[in-house]
Amino acid sequence: MRLSLTLAFLTLAAAPAAAQAPDWAHAQRVDVTLANFSYAPATIRLKAGQPVVLHLVNSASGGHDFTAVQFFDAAAIRPQDRNKVEEGEVELAGHESADIALVPKAGRYPLKCSHSFHKMFGMSGEIVVQ
Numbered sequence: 001m002r003l004s005l006t007l008a009f010l011t012l013a014a015a016p017a018a019a020q021a022p023d024w025a026h027a028q029r030v031d032v033t034l035a036n037f038s039y040a041p042a043t044i045r046l047k048a049g050q051p052v053v054l055h056l057v058n059s060a061s062g063g064h065d066f067t068a069v070q071f072f073d074a075a076a077i078r079p080q081d082r083n084k085v086e087e088g089e090v091e092l093a094g095h096e097s098a099d100i101a102l103v104p105k106a107g108r109y110p111l112k113c114s115h116s117f118h119k120m121f122g123m124s125g126e127i128v129v130q
């Protein structure tokens with residue numbers, strides 16, 4: 001009994017740092033504005049492995065979305081923000097905003113608005129994580 005407790009303690013003490021929750025309190029805020037028909041900035045640059053809060057603001061009166069399926073699939077999204085991302089997409093009604101905290105993974109990911117014709121009108125961009 002005593003031995004197994006000691007082993008349990010040693011196992012906990014040896015747990016790798018990566019298993020700890022990200023430091024969301026110190027996550028850098030990154031502002032992205034959605035408009036008719038653009039993202040600002042159109043190229044979003046993030047640091048791999050660094051927690052960020054994506055602050056998405058829809059400045060238009062109509063709806064837009066932030067669709068980046070591969071990006072969200074690869075990222076570690078803060079648990080309470082996971083329900084804001086549906087199938088790689090964050091939907092924003094007119095003048096709505098959303099904060100999504102995540103830890104991005106290195107890569108280049110396409111970004112677009114999936115509303116009809118919005119991408120054709122220029123609503124696309126790229127997320128570069130390095």
Ligand SMILES: [Cu+2]
Nearest residue numbers: 064113115118
């Ligand atoms: Cu749109």
